[in-house]
Amino acid sequence: xxxxxxxxxxxxxxxxxxxxxxxxRDQPISRADLARKLSLSRSTVSMIVNDLQEKEMVxxxxxxxxxxxxxxxxxMLGFNPRSAFLLGMDLQKNRINSVLxxxxxxxxxxxxxxxxxxLDELKTILSRYLERIEPDYRVLGIGxxxxxxxxxxxxxxxxxxxxxxNVNLAKVLSEAFDLDVFVMNDVxxxxxxxxxIGQSSLVDDLFYLSxxxxxxxxxxxxxxxxxxxxxxxxxxxxxxxEEDIKQGTVYEKGRFGTFERKITxxxxxxxxxxxxxxxxxxxMALMMSNVCILLNPEKVIIxxxxxxxxxxxxxxxxxxxxxxVPISTVIEYGALGEDASAMGTIxxxxxxxxxxMIRKI
Amino acid sequence: xxxxxxxxxxxxxxxxxxxxxxxxRDQPISRADLARKLSLSRSTVSMIVNDLQEKEMVxxxxxxxxxxxxxxxxxMLGFNPRSAFLLGMDLQKNRINSVLxxxxxxxxxxxxxxxxxxLDELKTILSRYLERIEPDYRVLGIGxxxxxxxxxxxxxxxxxxxxxxNVNLAKVLSEAFDLDVFVMNDVxxxxxxxxxIGQSSLVDDLFYLSxxxxxxxxxxxxxxxxxxxxxxxxxxxxxxxEEDIKQGTVYEKGRFGTFERKITxxxxxxxxxxxxxxxxxxxMALMMSNVCILLNPEKVIIxxxxxxxxxxxxxxxxxxxxxxVPISTVIEYGALGEDASAMGTIxxxxxxxxxxMIRKI
DNA sequence: ATTTGTTTGTTCGAAGTACGAACAAACACA
DNA sequence: TGTGTTTGTTCGTACTTCGAACAAACAAAT
Numbered sequence: 001x002x003x004x005x006x007x008x009x010x011x012x013x014x015x016x017x018x019x020x021x022x023x024x025r026d027q028p029i030s031r032a033d034l035a036r037k038l039s040l041s042r043s044t045v046s047m048i049v050n051d052l053q054e055k056e057m058v059x060x061x062x063x064x065x066x067x068x069x070x071x072x073x074x075x076m077l078g079f080n081p082r083s084a085f086l087l088g089m090d091l092q093k094n095r096i097n098s099v100l101x102x103x104x105x106x107x108x109x110x111x112x113x114x115x116x117x118x119l120d121e122l123k124t125i126l127s128r129y130l131e132r133i134e135p136d137y138r139v140l141g142i143g144x145x146x147x148x149x150x151x152x153x154x155x156x157x158x159x160x161x162x163x164x165x166n167v168n169l170a171k172v173l174s175e176a177f178d179l180d181v182f183v184m185n186d187v188x189x190x191x192x193x194x195x196x197i198g199q200s201s202l203v204d205d206l207f208y209l210s211x212x213x214x215x216x217x218x219x220x221x222x223x224x225x226x227x228x229x230x231x232x233x234x235x236x237x238x239x240x241x242e243e244d245i246k247q248g249t250v251y252e253k254g255r256f257g258t259f260e261r262k263i264t265x266x267x268x269x270x271x272x273x274x275x276x277x278x279x280x281x282x283x284m285a286l287m288m289s290n291v292c293i294l295l296n297p298e299k300v301i302i303x304x305x306x307x308x309x310x311x312x313x314x315x316x317x318x319x320x321x322x323x324x325v326p327i328s329t330v331i332e333y334g335a336l337g338e339d340a341s342a343m344g345t346i347x348x349x350x351x352x353x354x355x356x357m358i359r360k361i
Numbered sequence: 362x363x364x365x366x367x368x369x370x371x372x373x374x375x376x377x378x379x380x381x382x383x384x385x386r387d388q389p390i391s392r393a394d395l396a397r398k399l400s401l402s403r404s405t406v407s408m409i410v411n412d413l414q415e416k417e418m419v420x421x422x423x424x425x426x427x428x429x430x431x432x433x434x435x436x437m438l439g440f441n442p443r444s445a446f447l448l449g450m451d452l453q454k455n456r457i458n459s460v461l462x463x464x465x466x467x468x469x470x471x472x473x474x475x476x477x478x479x480l481d482e483l484k485t486i487l488s489r490y491l492e493r494i495e496p497d498y499r500v501l502g503i504g505x506x507x508x509x510x511x512x513x514x515x516x517x518x519x520x521x522x523x524x525x526x527n528v529n530l531a532k533v534l535s536e537a538f539d540l541d542v543f544v545m546n547d548v549x550x551x552x553x554x555x556x557x558i559g560q561s562s563l564v565d566d567l568f569y570l571s572x573x574x575x576x577x578x579x580x581x582x583x584x585x586x587x588x589x590x591x592x593x594x595x596x597x598x599x600x601x602x603e604e605d606i607k608q609g610t611v612y613e614k615g616r617f618g619t620f621e622r623k624i625t626x627x628x629x630x631x632x633x634x635x636x637x638x639x640x641x642x643x644x645m646a647l648m649m650s651n652v653c654i655l656l657n658p659e660k661v662i663i664x665x666x667x668x669x670x671x672x673x674x675x676x677x678x679x680x681x682x683x684x685x686v687p688i689s690t691v692i693e694y695g696a697l698g699e700d701a702s703a704m705g706t707i708x709x710x711x712x713x714x715x716x717x718m719i720r721k722i
Numbered sequence: 723a724t725t726t727g728t729t730t731g732t733t734c735g736a737a738g739t740a741c742g743a744a745c746a747a748a749c750a751c752a
Numbered sequence: 753t754g755t756g757t758t759t760g761t762t763c764g765t766a767c768t769t770c771g772a773a774c775a776a777a778c779a780a781a782t
Contacts, residue, residue: 003379005400006372007769008738014367015740021364032759039366041741046760070750071758205590219655221587221594228582228657229566230689238654238686241603245643250684257654282606290651293599293618294580296589323611325599328591368740369767376769393730402770407731431779432729 013355015040019048020057020358023079024104028061030074049077055361057083057103081106084361085137086349087129088342090145090186093117093161096125099342100133103350105197108137110339117162123176130177140360141180141353143345144169145189149231153182153352157231180360182349186341187234188225190334191218193344194301198335207297208334209236209288211267211304215260219295239287259287267306281313285320292327303334374716376401380409381418381719384440385465389422391435410438416722418444418464442467445722446498447710448490449703451506451547454478454522457486460703461494464711466558469498471700478523484537491538501721502541502714504706505530506550510592514543514713518592541721543710547702548595549586551695552579554705555662559696568658569695570597570649572628572665576621580656600648620648628667642674646681653682653690664695 004010022034029037035045052058061076081104090097092115100109113125130139146169148159154170156162174181184192191208206220215237219226226233237257240249244258256264262283270277288300302310311333318331334340350357365371383395390398396406413419422437442465451458453476461470474486491500507530509520515531517523531542545553552569567581578595580587587594598618601610605619617625623644631638649661663671672694679692695701711718 003382004375005379006375008372010375011367011369011372011739011768014365014371018364018366030759042760043742043762044740047740069757070748071756072748072760074759205588217655221582221589222585224583224585226582226587226656227566229659230657232688233582233655233657235654235657235687239651240647240685242643242647243603245647245681245685251687253687282603286601286603286606290600291655293596294578294594294652294655295587296591296594296596298590320606324601324606326596326612326614327593369769372739372768391730403731404733404771405769408769430728431777432727433731433777435730 010355013359015044016048016051016358017355019045020052020079023052023058023077027078028064028076030064030076032074034077052358055083055358056080057358057361079104083138084140085133086140086143086346088143088145088344088346088349089126090189090338090341090345091115091117091122091162092147092186096122097338097342098129099339099346100137101343101346105343105346107339107343109133110342112338117164119164119167119172123173126173126177138361139179140357141182141349142173142177143182143184143189143342143347143349144173145184145186145341145345147186150183150185151231153184153348156183180349180353182345182352184345184348185218185231187216188218189342189344189348190303190336190340191220191301191344192225192347193336193340193342194303194334195220195344196347197343198301198340199299203298205295205297205299207288207291207295207300207329209300209302209304211263211302211306211310213305214256215263217291219297221295236287236291241286259283267309270309277313281316281320284313285317285324288317288329288331289321289325292321292329293325296327297329300329300331301334302331303336303340307333307337371716374720376405377409377412377719378716380406381413381440384413384419384438388439389425389437391425391437393435395438413719416444416719417441418719418722440465444499445501446494447501447504447707449504449506449705449707449710450487451550451699451702451706452476452478452483452523453508453547457483458699458703459490460700460707461498462704462707466704466707468700468704470494471703473699478525480525480528480533484534487534487538499722500540501718502543502710503534503538504543504545504550504703504708504710505534506545506547506702506706508547511544511546512592514545514709517544541710541714543706543713545706545709546579546592548577549579550703550705550709551664551697551701552581552662552705553586553708554697554701554703555664555695556581556705557708558704559662559701560660564659566656566658566660568649568652568656568661568690570661570663570665572624572663572667572671574666575617576624578652580658582656597648597652602647620644628670631670638674642677642681645674646678646685649678649690649692650682650686653688654686657688658690661690661692662695663692664697664701668694668698 031045035042059080061078063073064076081102085102088099096113096115098111101107146156146159147161149157156164156167156169158165170181170183187210204223208218210216217234217236237260239259266276266280270280314331392406396403419438420441422439424434425437442463446463449460457474457476459472462468507517507520508522510518517525517528517530519526531544535542548571565584569579571577576598578597598621600620627637627641631641675692
């Protein structure tokens with residue numbers, strides 16, 4: 001299953017993807033330069049480029065500059081991100097945040113839609129949405145994020161806020177609309193989104209902290225999500241301090257985690273109490289110090305509903321962490337706001353289609 | 362670089378590996394069953410099996426049982442792990458632990474050699490060792506672990522206990538002996554070793570805790586090592602508690618981490634003081650609780666020099682953790698003892714050669 | 723003992739990929 | 753105008769997997 005079988009289709013897809021990625025990265029670039037950079041023959045590159053041009057994924061941009069030693073000028077090639085579009089949706093209690101973006105992640109449309117957490121309602125909303133946009137845009141697939149543990153990027157295991165339990169959302173939607181569907185946890189999706197769009201270059205080792213109704217996190221290591229054995233990694237809201245153990249704190253099912261209870265309460269009082277604010281900074285620094293020495297991320301990105309409060313605290317937290325532990329991790333606030341999750345599902349979908357994407361256009 | 366170019370050699374290597382892995386996993390198995398299981402044609406499987414037989418990696422085990430509906434019996438195939446061997450070495454202050462194992466990880470020879478941390482000395486030791494075994498065994502490569510951050514599985518960045526700084530150990534050794542060389546951090550290697558050999562089946566989400574001179578850890582997620590941005594993930598020895606922050610503890614360069622100082626001191630007193638033992642259990646449970654809610658590993662494996670003390674504490678720690686946080690992680694003590702690191706380097710080497718391994722035999 | 727239907731493993735031609743040599747066109751510079 | 757260089761295409765070659773066809777091996781029914 002996980003292991004790829006080798007056949008001619010595979011090398012075809014692989015090299016097409018290789019050429020396309022090189023064009024995206026280094027555009028404008030000529031066929032000859034591509035061949036050199038990728039160690040492919042010029043004939044192979046030519047053939048592949050012709051194919052990508054037919055699919056309108058690649059366009060010719062005109063002649064390039066003259067080379068140092070004279071010689072014929074090359075036809076410069078560029079990427080056309082608008083050759084396909086993807087729909088990303090973040091499902092939450094009462095509302096859906098939806099984003100339509102092209103292959104480069106440029107947002108084409110976005111919308112917040114009221115939502116009563118009903119599956120048939122979702123299908124109706126999607127159906128209307130797709131009908132409206134399909135004539136103009138070639139839609140490749142749908143990414144969906146939910147506040148839940150998600151199995152195999154298909155099954156919503158338990159989403160109390162939506163009232164969904166063990167729903168194979170990917171199957172339901174892909175059968176209804178004949179499109180690829182990719183389901184993710186909302187915090188993981190937000191991490192993917194911030195990593196894809198919010199940063200100047202792709203950060204491969206990232207810790208994403210979401211502070212909202214609860215406190216959750218997502219871990220990206222080497223560009224991949226750390227999912228955990230039961231897809232439950234990142235549950236930082238249950239973090240304990242030594243005091244909790246001494247007091248004999250016991251985990252109770254259905255209750256919010258110890259750490260997130262403390263944080264939430266402090267967030268509500270920190271604007272009137274200096275002491276609360278101080279303790280909030282300390283708790284955040286403690287958590288981040290321990291996370292950073294354990295995971296050694298390049299960046300920590302914070303997102304959620306408390307932007308004003310938390311953004312102002314970052315310098316203090318950063319300073320404290322750097323005095324406490326031997327790391328150089330940079331702490332930032334996320335750039336995408338409410339769209340982070342929806343954007344992230346699109347990136348997740350794109351990654352999951354990987355080499356086969358080109359074939360589907 | 363990281364992206365594989367597609368050509369005929371690739372699909373050849375990929376399918377050979379696919380067939381070999383299936384034989385290893387499901388032996389005894391016939392060519393026809395392989396074709397069905399792997400969705401390859403019978404002709405392709407036959408050709409590949411012939412090739413693997415020439416390399417003596419696969420052997421025929423005789424006719425299989427008759428099928429339900431009659432029909433010709435199949436020739437059963439099996440894996441011959443002794444078609445190649447690998448050398449694993451764990452370099453430490455004063456000594457080298459070396460292990461020679463076959464492709465299945467069965468130990469053929471093992472030895473502990475005195476070592477004065479000198480690079481030329483290492484070459485001499487290796488040279489003598491290889492001369493002695495090469496006539497009998499086909500040696501594929503060398504795995505080396507060191508107590509240091511390692512870059513690109515080649516460069517020993519800083520190993521104070523060996524006195525080595527920025528040494529390209531892989532280059533030095535592979536040029537001297539014309540073999541593949543794979544360098545790893547010793548704790549990461551031990552995690553790989555325990556995961557490979559100590560367990561009945563491969564655990565993909567694992568937290569390995571090493572308690573020795575210091576306290577370190579290795580994280581395996583989805584079967585891959587979590588390395589961190591500067592290859593410094595797992596430095597759990599620097600973990601802090603709320604008390605540390607309140608007391609204004611500051612990180613000092615060159616000093617052992619706060620957590621490992623506490624643990625080490627408690628390990629020295631816990632056999633005479635009940636209070637110390639209690640605090641040790643509590644600190645370990647605190648650390649593991651927080652690690653487990655963050656990473657959601659399937660297992661925690663402990664290794665190092667304090668087997669007797671720590672093994673006896675595991676039930677208490679496990680019980681405490683399960684009351685504190687909503688996880689089902691199992692805590693165990695490692696099975697490989699001192700050989701864990703050397704064995705792990707062999708697994709690391711095998712994984713790094715991946716599909717190209719067969720070509721090299 | 724014979725027939726029938728099934729399964730196995732091999733052989734051989736077909737399809738499809740990248741490659742490399744050869745080629746014409748385009749270009750800078752002398 | 754000539755020379756050397758570079759680009760992009762064309763075409764035959766090498767290599768892989770695949771699928772159909774085949775003979776051999778086997779169990780169960782006749």
